[in-house]
Amino acid sequence: MNTILGANEVNIGECLAETATYLAPRLGISPEIGIILGSGLGLLAEAVEGAVRIPYGDIPHFPHPTVAGHAGNLVAGLLAGQPVLVWQGRFHYYEGHGLEQVTYPVRVMQKLGVRRLVVTNAAGAVNPLFQPGETMIITDHLNLMGHNPLRGPNLEELGPRFPDLAAAYDPRLRELARQAAAEFGLAVREGIYAALPGPSYETPAEIRMLQRLGADAVGMSTVPEVIVARHGGQRVLGLSCITNQAAGVAGHAVSHAEVVEVASRASRDLARLIKGVLAAV
């Protein structure tokens, strides 16, 4: 199976066309909302009705996820009555993928007509008030990955050269998330997500730096996908599952096992929240 070769104009356009041509007749729906599930947050995919499951390995031009806790399936069907594409597992920059590969599913969704995107992740709490198990509605981000997925020649048919990110996280979708949380009695936070490249967790000094920069949570994903989503004109809802207090905040070590464990426990709440938003959208 080919993988995408880079931001080369001809290749990315051709790859997208081939991927969309493969997927469209297999989905059984005309998808309107995309949902990317982060580490340990795969549960929502099981709630999809009339689910069609396509392993990433079967999809032309798809990279292969390498992290435990990421199943690597596209699930298409209905969720709260909405035609959705649920991506169970994402591609991370720290795996060695280029950002055009990390964001390839977002481009595929745009090609398939998806206008709204829900991105989820597991994140460490930089804000000392935030507790493991809580959900944070992302209000804004800090791109500290050192790279931007739009670097390179701009493909005008995908979006503008200099896209605006002033309201990257859609105010209306955030409001619907707050309402759904209130309805289900779920405690939610709101805050700023800082993306670092990883894969090492941060040092306590780096977390103090992030606190001074105004971050509330830290993780290793989401931001490239959101930039590409906005480039293509999609509306975005970002949700972080706070899985741990970041380095130095509570004084104990951060472990991937803890991150996945807490995310799995919190994934029921997150699934309810997303279904609530979808029912109201």
Ligand code: HPA
């Ligand atoms: N740091 C970075 N990424 C993370 C963390 C963290 O503490 N927890 C979950 N993802």
